[in-house]
Amino acid sequence: TADEGTVRVALVGLGEFSRDHVLPALAGEAEGTGSDAPTDRTSFCDITALVSGSPEKAESVADRYDVGRTLSYEEFEAGEGVDSFDAVYVAGPNALHLDHARTAARLGKHVLCEKPIETSAERAREMVRACEDAGVTLMVGYRPQVEPAMRRLRDLIRDGVLGDPVAFHGWFTGHILDGAGPDQWRLDPDLAGGGALMDVGVYPLNAVRFLLDADPVAAQATTSAPDAEFEGVDEHVAFQLEFPEGATASCTASYRAQADDRLRIVGTEGQAALNPAFDSEIRPELTLEVGDERVAYTGPYVNEVAEEFDYFAHCILTDARPDPDGRDSVADMEAVEAIYESAETGRRVEI
Ligand code: NDP
Known part of the structure; x- marks a missing residue:
């Protein structure tokens, strides 16, 4: 149990990310890139239950990873098997995150929710409230x-190595839904809450807020969906954010463009770039240019999923508030709503 140094986690939703990334990472089977990349496994958490709408899939995944308990969504909601887990990992379509988090909170279980937290700022606030009222930890x-x-x-930005931050550029593009078919939930605005912005544009949005340790005060944006299959959601999005001290962020996200994810930040004294910035498996290179000096830094390989789960578990075990917590994601959703409003009205929208 959590008291004994291990947090037992129930995975809710056995989609692509849960099966191909989370379970292998937590089992120490994830492949890293580069010859020095070790396989990681978590130290502070174990998957002890699987919640799925498909009993056959749940059984076969449980066999493969030696997970003791499988539950249907109805059984999970009814509190069956409640003694087999201390925390819940909420994956699955964005618009279902709140219901699963509410169930977890009602059962007294901590919540690690996949990004984006939900489909609107109001639903994000509801999740924060439900977890705070129940006294459980919420991390995104x-x-x-x-x-x-x-x-x-x-740290470099905080220490003023780049001077005052002036401009941030970030993007996340790819052929992300190629071959997914029309039934893919990401194409359903009710289940996804939006398109490329909600799915991948939130990465540069969240990163710039993280790096500047500030929230944007206004947004201007353009969205488009030139291809018929993306009717109803944004296929491409470009947005600009203004920050209180005058810095701006210009970001691009796309469901149908050459795969690329990186960021660059320029300040009054220097600039830095991270490439790739948001990929879960490739170790990023950080380059820094200050005056005539140029340095490159590649940190140790870290399996981000294993690290994220361990950090979440460590926060529970030490009774610490995680960063990013649920409130951090409310700020993301407020920016997302301003971006969509600007794209719709053609106006600059204050946040
Ligand atoms: P998938 O489409 O691969 O899987 C979604 C799963 O949700 C399904 O397999 C199903 O699991 C469950 N589900 C429940 N109800 C529905 C429904 N009505 N329609 C479709 N599926 C349903 O999604 P992903 O795994 O790619 O994404 C899941 C979440 O993880 C999203 O919030 C996404 O943004 C996030 N994500 C995060 C990533 C990261 O790097 N952090 C990367 C990719 C995704 P079951 O059959 O078991 O019930």
Whole structure:
């Protein structure tokens, strides 16, 4: 149990990310890139239950990873098997995160919720409230925040190495839904809450808030969906955010473009770039240019998923508030709503 140094986690939703990334990472089977990349496993948590709408899939995954308990969504809601886990990992379509988090909170279980937290700021606030009222920990799974190079970059910015931050550029593009088919929940605005912005644009949005340790005060944006299959959600999005001290962030996200994810930040005294910035498996390179000096830093390989789960478990075991917590994601959702409003009205929207 949590008191004995291990947090027992129930995975809710056995989608692609749970099966291909979370379970292998927690079992110490995830492949890293580079010859020096060790396989990681978690020290402070174990998967002890699987919640799924598909009993066959749940059984076969449970066999594969030696997980003791499988539950349907109905059994989970009814509190069956409640003694087999201390915390819940909420994956699955964005619009279902709140219901599962509420169930977990009602059962007195801590919540690690996948990004984006939900489909709106109001639903994000409801999740924060439910977890606070129940006295359980809520963390949102922005894995790049545990990446050593991203954290090193944040320290450099905090220490003023780049001078005053002036401009941030970030993007996350890819052929993300190629071959997914029309039934894919990411194409359903009710289940996804939006398109490329909600799915991948939130990474540069969350990263710039993390790096500057500030929230944007206004947004301007353009969205488009030139291809028929993306009707109803944004296929491409470009947005600009203004920060209180005058810095700006210009970000691009796309469901149908050459795969790329990186960021660059320029300040009055220097600039830095992170490439790739948001990939879960490739170790990023941080380059820093100050005056005539140029240095490159590649941190130790870290399996971000294992690290994120261990950090979440460590917060529970030490009764610490996680960073990013649920409130951090409310700020993301407030920016997302301003971005969509600006794209719709063609106006600059204050946040
Ligand atoms: P998938 O489409 O692969 O899987 C979603 C799973 O949710 C399904 O397999 C199903 O699991 C469950 N589900 C329950 N109800 C529905 C429904 N009505 N329609 C579809 N699926 C349903 O999604 P992903 O694994 O790619 O994404 C899940 C979450 O994880 C999202 O919030 C996403 O943003 C996030 N994510 C995070 C990443 C990261 O790097 N941190 C990367 C990728 C995704 P079952 O059959 O077991 O019930």
